[in-house]
Amino acid sequence: MKGKLVIPGDVVAIAEEYSPGKGTYEMDGKIIVSEAGELVMDSKTHTAVVQPINPVAEPKKKDHVLAVISDVRSSMAICELLSIEGTDRAVTGEREATLHVSTISSQYVESVGQAVRVGDVIRAEVIQSTPSVQLSTVNNHMGVLAAHCGRCRSVLISKDRSLYCEECERFEKRKIADDYGAAIVK
Ligand SMILES: [Zn+2]
Structure with a gap:
């Protein structure tokens, strides 16, 4: 099944309309996602479930991976790998990867926090697999795929090559992928 990335x-x-299932919970009358993955809305049981994305195999150089940003430091972001796009390779290997400030964008990035933030899901290219996994988001197709407003946690929408919160009526800077907001798990 191919579902929306949440x-x-x-x-x-x-x-x-829906009950919370695995990977979701109910709060204030809303069903909210608690873990990154593929959304499955079961219309028979009226349950919203998030299926984990197939965890990564040994990442190889040039693989395209999905990852969630777990920490942002001055010169790099720490990422947890979620999957390798387009493969069903079995689970093994390293789950942690780093995205260095110099391999985020073709344009100058002053600080890592101007390009990615904790909780963002990114698509990135593996530029080194050993001894540690290093990522790049320089390519147009690489970058943030899904992100929330740092102030109100609403989903940010893509606007004028930047991200915008309709609730707070403010922009947030990110290095976004060309299909931000439309990415599906594959
Ligand atoms: Zn907001």
């Missing part, structure tokens, strides 16, 4: 904090249904 990240923690996404509101996927109202509680009158």
Whole structure:
């Protein structure tokens, strides 16, 4: 099954219509995502479930991976690998990867926090697999795929090559992928 990519904090249904299943919970009448993965809305049981994305195999150089940003430091972001796009390779190997400030964008990035933030899901290219996994998001197709507002946690929408919160009416800077907001798990 190919479903929409969701990240923690996404509101996927109202509680009158769907019950929370694995990977979601109910709060204030809304069904909210608690872990990154593939959204499955079961219309028979009226349950919203998030299936984990097939965990990564040994990442190889040039693989395209999905990862969630777990920590942002001055010169790099720490990422947890979620999957390798387009493969069903079995689970093994390293789950942690780093995205260095110099391999985020073809344009100058002043600080890592101007390009990615904790909780963002990114698509990245593996530029080194050993001894540690190093990622790049320089390519147009690489970068943030899903992100929330740092102030109100609403889903940010893509606007003018930047991200915008309709609730707070403010922009947030990110290095976004060319299909931000439309990415599906594959
Ligand atoms: Zn906001």
